[in-house]
Amino acid sequence: GENVGLHLPTLSVQEGDNSIINCAYSNSASDYFIWYKQESGKGPQFIIDIRSNMDKRQGQRVTVLLNKTVKHLSLQIAATQPGDSAVYFCAENLTQGGSEKLVFGKGTKLTVNP
Amino acid sequence: NAGVMQNPRHLVRRRGQEARLRCSPMKGHSHVYWYRQLPEEGLKFMVYLQKENIIDESGMPKERFSAEFPKEGPSILRIQQVVRGDSAAYFCASSPRVAASTDTQYFGPGTRLTVL
Numbered sequence: 001g002e003n004v005g006l007h008l009p010t011l012s013v014q015e016g017d018n019s020i021i022n023c024a025y026s027n028s029a030s031d032y033f034i035w036y037k038q039e040s041g042k043g044p045q046f047i048i049d050i051r052s053n054m055d056k057r058q059g060q061r062v063t064v065l066l067n068k069t070v071k072h073l074s075l076q077i078a079a080t081q082p083g084d085s086a087v088y089f090c091a092e093n094l095t096q097g098g099s100e101k102l103v104f105g106k107g108t109k110l111t112v113n114p
Numbered sequence: 115n116a117g118v119m120q121n122p123r124h125l126v127r128r129r130g131q132e133a134r135l136r137c138s139p140m141k142g143h144s145h146v147y148w149y150r151q152l153p154e155e156g157l158k159f160m161v162y163l164q165k166e167n168i169i170d171e172s173g174m175p176k177e178r179f180s181a182e183f184p185k186e187g188p189s190i191l192r193i194q195q196v197v198r199g200d201s202a203a204y205f206c207a208s209s210p211r212v213a214a215s216t217d218t219q220y221f222g223p224g225t226r227l228t229v230l
Contacts, residue, residue, distance in 0.1 A: 034218060043118075043205050043221035044157065089156055099170035101147065102207075102219055104156035 012111045019077040021108045023090035028071060032093040034102070035064060035075045039086045047075070047088075077110075085112045116141065118208050118222035119188075126228045133193040133200070135225045139208030146189040147207045147219055148174075148181060157205060163189060164211075196229045203227075 013019050025033070031052035036044035050057045050064045050073075057064050063076040073090050087109045091102040119138040127133050139146050145164055149157035159173040163183035174181065178196075183189040193200055203226045207219035 036221070043120075043223045046218060046220060049218060091157075099162055099172075100217075101159040101162060101170065101173070102149070102157070103159070104149075106154075106156045 010109045013080050015082060015112055015114050017080055019080045019110060021075045021088050023073040023105055025071050025092045027092060027094060030092045030094060033073055034091045036089045036091060037086045044089060080112050082112045082114055085110055118206055118220055120206050120222035120225050122225060124226050127196050128230050129197055130195050133196050133227055135191040135204050136188040137206030137222060138188040140220055143208035143210050145209045145211040146183050148191050149205045151203045151205060198229045201227055201229045
């Protein structure tokens with residue numbers, strides 16, 4: 001089964017509001033997590049990442065929080081804009097026996113209403 | 115710096131034909147990953163390759179699917195005797211693999227395969 005899942009499949013917000021997208025992971029040994037944004041018909045676009053030795057990382061309008069105790073990630077988008085409308089995936093970098101792979105959740109579709 | 119390139123962007127095949135998908139990693143990246151995405155789902159890992167080596171093919175079906183990353187040229191994902199269930203978007207990602215376990219994978223635009 002999947003190691004990474006998302007609590008909410010859809011999220012609708014008003015332009016200018018803050019958005020929070022949540023994600024749970026199950027592999028406590030994972031030490032690297034990434035958020036991707038995927039617009040319709042396009043490939044996943046890197047947004048922000050965080051390593052397990054951190055609990056918070058900020059980018060431009062985005063913040064990722066990592067709670068290792070409960071194995072939970074969140075992506076916060078400040079002042080959400082229509083251009084933020086997309087599907088957001090968290091991914092866990094799973095390292096095993098010399099290999100590594102990303103394990104994705106199903107995604108949360110964010111809709112920003114003007 | 116050009117990103118990950120994939121072609122074709124769209125591919126239509128009839129059942130039983132072969133599909134060949136190509137991926138050129140970002141400049142300076144020597145590690146390539148292939149993922150498959152069904153509609154309304156997340157990406158699923160298929161295979162991880164370095165130049166001339168398959169590192170992990172645990173996500174790839176044992177039959178009909180193969181992948182390579184030759185010394186020269188792009189990585190190729192080949193699907194023989196395609197069936198309707200192979201219809202999906204196939205994404206390639208690359209990374210420099212400078213530091214194990216914390217290298218970011220950057221994705222290409224994908225190839226959308228439709229099997230008639």
